[in-house]
Amino acid sequence: MTGIEFLVSFLRTGRLHGIGIGSTLDEVDRAVRHRFVDVVDEGGESLRRDYGFVEFSFNPGDEWVMSGGSIELHRLASGPDMAGEWARTMGVEFPRHVSWEAVREELAHVPGAPELTVGDQGGFLEYRAAASNVSVTVVDDEEEERGYHAGHGDVWSVSLWAPVRAR
Template sequence: MNGAAYIASIIATGRLHGIGIGSPIADADQAFRSTWIDDLDEANQSLRRDYGLVELYFDGPDWTVVGGSVELHRLATVDGLAEEWQKDEGVEFSEYLPWSEVETALAQLPDAPDLTVDHRQSGYVEYRAQALRVSALVVDSHEERDDWPGHGDVFSVALG
């Protein structure tokens, strides 16, 4: 699957690799083949699991998903991340993902949600599927691509 189709599926379903708000940590263990780093807070109440491109957030004591994100901006700065994600998870990304490609992929889905557009965050436009609790941040500044996505590129996608 290509990156635009993957991101469109997240926006249309509110699920990231089959994982959604309320999913148990065991489901995440089965969904991803990538290695991860766990970051447990000092009170052992919340956990951030970082898979490199994806982060999932869990609340204890039952360790259920309360949020997640696809950190697409990392593709331009972390050498080998795109190749690793394709090998481990079967999703092909390039360094940058234009929002226009995601819009095209969303238009091909029969149940694509209506998106609200929010310009309140300086330098970004947020496209949000409110009912699904998912949003995409797209670079709205006039910056050119370099170590970060440029104008019109997806910066990140978030659940929650």
């Protein structure tokens, strides 16, 4: 699977390899077969699992439960070996730079594609898909050129957040 196809699926469903908000740490371990580093805060109130350019956050309870995640695509520009390793372990091939235009073009061909709202984040644009609780941050600085970092029009990151429950 290409990285673009993977991102489009994530935008549509809010799921990565079948996991998402509410998935347990055991479910994540079964779905993601890639080396990682766990970082638990001092009080044991949160866990961040870092796979290199992919990270998940967990909250405690009877067991750790996913509360969010992100795909830090900007890290691939200066560390393309991360993409090769992810392709070997997860079967998803990401390019060194991911163009937002390419993602949007692929998304336009997907039935049930979520509606996106856009907001300015000062040098970045954030495209939010409320239906899937996924947002895409895109470099919006005309002077940023591709190289060892993401350039103008490239995806910086894709994030998953827990929906806010009405009280």
